[in-house]
Amino acid sequence: MKPQLRPLLAELSAYLQEKAGAQREAAQRSGKPVFDFGIGDPREPTPAFIREALKAAIPEVSQYPSVAGLPVLRKAAAGYLKRRFGLAVDPDREIMPCQGAKEALFHLPLTAVSRERPICFFPDPAYPVYERAILFAGGEPRRMPLVEERTFLPDLDAVSADDWQRTALFFDNYPHNPTGAAAPVAHHQKLLGLAREHGFLAVCDEPYVDLYAKEPPHTAYSVSRENVLVIHSLSKRSGMTGYRSGFMAGEPDLIAKLREARANFGVAPQSIVQQAAAVAWDDDAHVEERRKVFAQKRAVLAAHLKKIGLRTSGEGAFYLWVHVPEGETSELYAARLAERNILVVPGPSFGPSGKGFIRLAMVPTVEDCKRAVEVWPA
Numbered sequence: 001m002k003p004q005l006r007p008l009l010a011e012l013s014a015y016l017q018e019k020a021g022a023q024r025e026a027a028q029r030s031g032k033p034v035f036d037f038g039i040g041d042p043r044e045p046t047p048a049f050i051r052e053a054l055k056a057a058i059p060e061v062s063q064y065p066s067v068a069g070l071p072v073l074r075k076a077a078a079g080y081l082k083r084r085f086g087l088a089v090d091p092d093r094e095i096m097p098c099q100g101a102k103e104a105l106f107h108l109p110l111t112a113v114s115r116e117r118p119i120c121f122f123p124d125p126a127y128p129v130y131e132r133a134i135l136f137a138g139g140e141p142r143r144m145p146l147v148e149e150r151t152f153l154p155d156l157d158a159v160s161a162d163d164w165q166r167t168a169l170f171f172d173n174y175p176h177n178p179t180g181a182a183a184p185v186a187h188h189q190k191l192l193g194l195a196r197e198h199g200f201l202a203v204c205d206e207p208y209v210d211l212y213a214k215e216p217p218h219t220a221y222s223v224s225r226e227n228v229l230v231i232h233s234l235s236k237r238s239g240m241t242g243y244r245s246g247f248m249a250g251e252p253d254l255i256a257k258l259r260e261a262r263a264n265f266g267v268a269p270q271s272i273v274q275q276a277a278a279v280a281w282d283d284d285a286h287v288e289e290r291r292k293v294f295a296q297k298r299a300v301l302a303a304h305l306k307k308i309g310l311r312t313s314g315e316g317a318f319y320l321w322v323h324v325p326e327g328e329t330s331e332l333y334a335a336r337l338a339e340r341n342i343l344v345v346p347g348p349s350f351g352p353s354g355k356g357f358i359r360l361a362m363v364p365t366v367e368d369c370k371r372a373v374e375v376w377p378a
Contacts (some may be wrong), residue, residue: 008062008135030341035372038343039178040318040361043368044293046239049277053187054243057275065268067259069247071096073274076234076281077247080105083284084210085219093252094225095276097269098257100244101207101233105129108169109137111261112201117168123154125178125350125357127205130171139168145353148313149341152181154189164198175208175217178350178359179321180314182212186222195227201254206245207233208317210287217316227253229258236318237287238280245277247268294318297362297369304373320360321347334358340375 058140068074071091078091089095106129110119113134122130124143133140142163144154160165172191174183188204195202204220209232221230234247246256262268269277278287301320305312311323322344324333330346337344337358345361347354364372 004084010344012132014140018179020313030070032341033368034341034343035368035375036343036366037360037362037364037372038345040236040363041241042236042239042290042318042363044239044290047280047283048245049283049286050240050280054276055105059271063271065266065271065274067095067096067263069095069269070274070278072270073247073278074279075279077249079201080232080281081219081221082094082250085222086215087219087222089221089249094198094249094255095247096255096262097245097247097274098231099246099267100235101205101231101246102129103244104231104248105171105203106133106136106248107204107262107267108201108203109133109139110265111258112168113137113139114168117166117200119163119167120169120171121154121159122171122238123173123176123299124352125347126171126173126352127177127353130173131351143351143353146176146179146181147353152176152179152314153183153187156194161198164194164200167198167200169201169203171203171205173205175206175316176211176314177208177317178319178345178347178354178357180317180319181321182217182314182316185218185223188218190219192220192226192228196224200227202228203232204228206230207236210237211291211316211318213295213298219247222278229254234280237322239290239291240277240280243273243276245273245280270293271300280352285344293366294362296366300366300369300373301360301362304376308378310332318338318362320362322358322360324356330354330356330358336377340377342372342376 074091074095077095078089081087081089118140119142119143120134120139121142124145129140146152191202209217222226229250231248234240313321324330334344334346345359347357
């Protein structure tokens, strides 16, 4: 007999990144230029000073890294929070590194879900890892629809007090993927007030907080430090997707408990990556340059979409959330674009509330964005 794996594995559809990779390989076989706006993996080189820091950190003797992380990295993360948000954070008690935001997000329900508190809320549309993390942890996933009429904010009043009392955690993500929507301070004041009142954990995923088009977004950690965990990542901020590096910030008691839990998972980041991450968090100039590049891409794409009569939503992250043409579905329009080797993600891939949209990740170069709009179907 063959081993019996969890039925959940068969029930889940292929992960978004795997499907996008297969589509890209098929397009490349055509021999024609491919304009891949699918997965958020920027083409701009990782800054040279970060790469040099990684190489310089290679030790003669390789040893197990600590879950707590290197002091130099924790100090750099705290310094970033001070410069960017004016927050005074204890690097030894409020900061813990992680292997990118995805890893941290996936493991959090394992530490929070219980029989008494099985409910975990997540946005719809959203980054797929939220729902999958809840399912693998045996939690009860609850969607929070994000619609344009509410500026893509969840209706927190729609949840009953009884359900809040049975809630383990609430996944929050602003600037939002895939819509690019921002959240006002009032949203986090209400959410974190509910978290304190009912005793659940608000997990605020903030990997795009430095990739803004207008006003710099706030962090939820500046609103409250009780019952909240914020997650930051270098993937998009510093072009370090392959390094898998980020950090979590939370009140000391929470971080202490998570540190103990994470020691069981074997997810301590490699020391050489931590050294490179430290220099990345210490520098803001390269981030400003990246914002300028993404602004150029946004200008090219938004102008063309407006010209052909397609509306876009959101101003944050580095995504464009685009209404499909009248009379077309998200899937059909994405397929029509794919015929021109323009690869996008249909909105429903992020949840039912994505119906009628496609997402563009502004990852091709500025020149490729210009070439893409030249072959974009009217």
